[in-house]
Amino acid sequence: MKRLIEKEILSWYNETDRPPLILRGPRQIGKTTTVKIVAKENNIDLFEINLEREGYHSLTKEKIDIYELLAEIESKFKRKPTKESMLFFDEIQESPALIESLRYFYEDNIGPAIIAAGSLLELVIKKKEISFPVGRVRFLYMVPMTFCEFLLAIKEEQFAQSILENNVRKFMHNDLVKLLKKYFYIGGMPKAILTFIETQSLSKVRGVHLDIVETYAADFPKYAKRIDYKRIEKIFKQAAYQVGKKVKYQNFDSESGSREVKNAIELLIDAMVVVPAIHSECSGLPLDATLTPSIYKLYFLDIGLMNAIQKLDYHFIDEHLDAILVNKGVIAEQFIAQHLQQFYNNRQPPELRYWVRDKGTSKAEVDFVIQKDSKIIPIEVKAEKGGKLKSLFIFALEKNWKEVILFNNNFIKKYKTSHKSNHLINDAPATEITITNLPLYMIESILPNIVILGYAGLNFLYITANVFAQ
Numbered sequence: 001m002k003r004l005i006e007k008e009i010l011s012w013y014n015e016t017d018r019p020p021l022i023l024r025g026p027r028q029i030g031k032t033t034t035v036k037i038v039a040k041e042n043n044i045d046l047f048e049i050n051l052e053r054e055g056y057h058s059l060t061k062e063k064i065d066i067y068e069l070l071a072e073i074e075s076k077f078k079r080k081p082t083k084e085s086m087l088f089f090d091e092i093q094e095s096p097a098l099i100e101s102l103r104y105f106y107e108d109n110i111g112p113a114i115i116a117a118g119s120l121l122e123l124v125i126k127k128k129e130i131s132f133p134v135g136r137v138r139f140l141y142m143v144p145m146t147f148c149e150f151l152l153a154i155k156e157e158q159f160a161q162s163i164l165e166n167n168v169r170k171f172m173h174n175d176l177v178k179l180l181k182k183y184f185y186i187g188g189m190p191k192a193i194l195t196f197i198e199t200q201s202l203s204k205v206r207g208v209h210l211d212i213v214e215t216y217a218a219d220f221p222k223y224a225k226r227i228d229y230k231r232i233e234k235i236f237k238q239a240a241y242q243v244g245k246k247v248k249y250q251n252f253d254s255e256s257g258s259r260e261v262k263n264a265i266e267l268l269i270d271a272m273v274v275v276p277a278i279h280s281e282c283s284g285l286p287l288d289a290t291l292t293p294s295i296y297k298l299y300f301l302d303i304g305l306m307n308a309i310q311k312l313d314y315h316f317i318d319e320h321l322d323a324i325l326v327n328k329g330v331i332a333e334q335f336i337a338q339h340l341q342q343f344y345n346n347r348q349p350p351e352l353r354y355w356v357r358d359k360g361t362s363k364a365e366v367d368f369v370i371q372k373d374s375k376i377i378p379i380e381v382k383a384e385k386g387g388k389l390k391s392l393f394i395f396a397l398e399k400n401w402k403e404v405i406l407f408n409n410n411f412i413k414k415y416k417t418s419h420k421s422n423h424l425i426n427d428a429p430a431t432e433i434t435i436t437n438l439p440l441y442m443i444e445s446i447l448p449n450i451v452i453l454g455y456a457g458l459n460f461l462y463i464t465a466n467v468f469a470q
Contacts, residue, residue, distance in 0.1 A: 001153040002152050002153070003034050003037075003142075006038050012138065013044065013086065019137055019138045020102040020103070020105050020114035021113075021115045021116070021137075021138050021139075022117070022121070022137060022139050022140070023118075024117075024122070024139055024140070024272070025141055025142035026271060027212075027215060028190070029143060029145075029188075029190065030145070030190040031142055032090050032117060034142070035088050044085070045085040045086065047073060047077055047086065047112075049088060049089050050090045051092060051094040051095050052090075058071075059097070063097070064098055066104050066110065081112040082111060082112065086114075086115060087115070089115070089117075090116075091118050091119070093121050099125070102136075103132065103136035106137070107136060119219070120219065122271065123222075139347065140346045141346050141347075141348065142346070143338070144187065144301065144338065145188035145189070146188060147163075147183050147188075147441060148163055148164060149188070150179075150183050150188065150193055153197060154193075163176075163445055173411050177441070179441070180335075181314075181317055181318050184304075185313075186202075186205055187209070187307070188303070189209070189212055195208050202313075209304055209308035210308055213305060220233050228260075231253060232264045232267060234252075235252045236273065238251075239265075239274050243297075243299055243334050245298075246297050246356070247296055247298060249265075252264075272350065273301045275299045275300075276299075277297050277337065277353060278291050278354075279291070279292045279296060280292075280355060281355075282369055282376050282378075282399055285371065285374065287353055287369065288353070291353075299334055299338065299352065302338065333367060333381050336368065337352055343370050353368065353370070357395075362394055364390065366379070366391050366395050368381075376401060377403065377405060378395050379406075380404065381406075382408045393431065403434050403436075404434070404435055405435075405438065406437045407439070407442075408440065410437060412438055413437040414436050415434075416434050416435070417433065418433075
């Protein structure tokens with residue numbers, strides 16, 4: 001199963017002056033498999049070192065001697081790493097001292113490419129107060145498989161290519177909606193997608209979802225020194241029901257105090273199993289200059305896991321999609337959020353922004369806002385046909401911004417509309433906005449500089465997508 005991030009890893013490997021690379025992300029999203037695939041497909045001599053399973057004497061010391069470590073690796077593998085080799089330290093969170101020592105591979109100009117991966121890294125880094133000098137270590141962030149990656153995995157390459165080229169034809173729409181329903185249920189966890197490919201059994205897929213949820217729950221005792229793990233497990237599962245809602249601590253656990261719930265949510269954010277969308281005033285650029293960190297909502301790691309916790313089965317999603325999206329629009333929001341969290345590429349932590357106005361009778365909320373070059377672009381997720389756009393018009397009036405993106409279940413359309421013609425805001429000056437209406441499955445067409453692997457015979461064709469250039 002091809003991952004978009006493979007090309008970035010290979011590009012890093014081919015650099016002449018490459019710092020150690022750390023893949024960050026939650027468990028079971030494919031970090032280990034991706035590294036092994038990159039090495040195998042490019043004939044790279046890989047030294048895989050799993051620090052959860054293997055013990056290295058040189059790593060037991062408080063201060064690690066990287067030359068001693070290299071000698072021990074050579075002894076264990078019965079071969080010597082060269083400049084073309086790749087040393088892969090998996091589950092590196094098990095050795096905080098090694099995390100800090102990675103910089104010396106770069107500073108001492110030691111030959112092999114050094115790559116590491118781990119889960120709960122943010123917790124380890126904060127606990128040990130580890131710092132990384134700029135330029136000495138590079139980070140890439142991995143998230144669950146995207147819809148286009150899912151399409152590639154199930155051999156629907158043409159659909160993936162059409163989305164990324166912003167060239168979806170009307171005759172493709174119904175088929176893509178059907179595939180989107182499957183993704184809503186299966187989600188982007190690699191094991192769930194692989195299980196579907198191998199068995200075509202949705203019940204087995206749901207079993208994988210539940211196993212993954214329990215795996216995450218099994219990690220919670222590792223947080224116990226900072227918070228009661230039973231509380232954080234409860235809040236983790238409750239987060240699946242609070243998706244897209246402004247965070248109110250009592251909604252997560254009415255039996256715990258606000259401070260305890262706040263600490264638990266922060267831990268889940270650090271572990272990257274929930275992603276915050278933080279309110280921005282959107283009063284100018286940069287977008288993050290006017291953040292209000294205390295006002296935020298949460299989205300879940302994966303739409304498939306979210307629906308598993310909510311016990312929504314595929315047949316219900318398939319038969320009642322329109323009703324679900326209208327009455328439980330959170331599913332559509334989760335799908336968009338899951339893809340938008342890496343709008344600014346894999347080099348930055350997953351992050352989301354939104355806008356809310358809570359004043360008098362003009363209350364409004366725009367689901368997401370993004371910054372593209374010199375523009376702030378509001379994004380609204382509406383499932384129903386002809387859905388009200390009051391919040392977008394309030395945003396346009398207040399911020400004097402006239403371009404918006406609307407995601408729903410309809411086919412592509414670009415048009416202008418005014419609030420007066422729709423009777424949405426009384427006694428307000430007339431304003432007109434230009435709406436780019438995209439079907440939900442087109443979300444990846446707006447991600448700038450995203451590179452995906454399409455297929456042309458046996459050769460890979462690289463496509464750069466950017467709907468804003470249209």
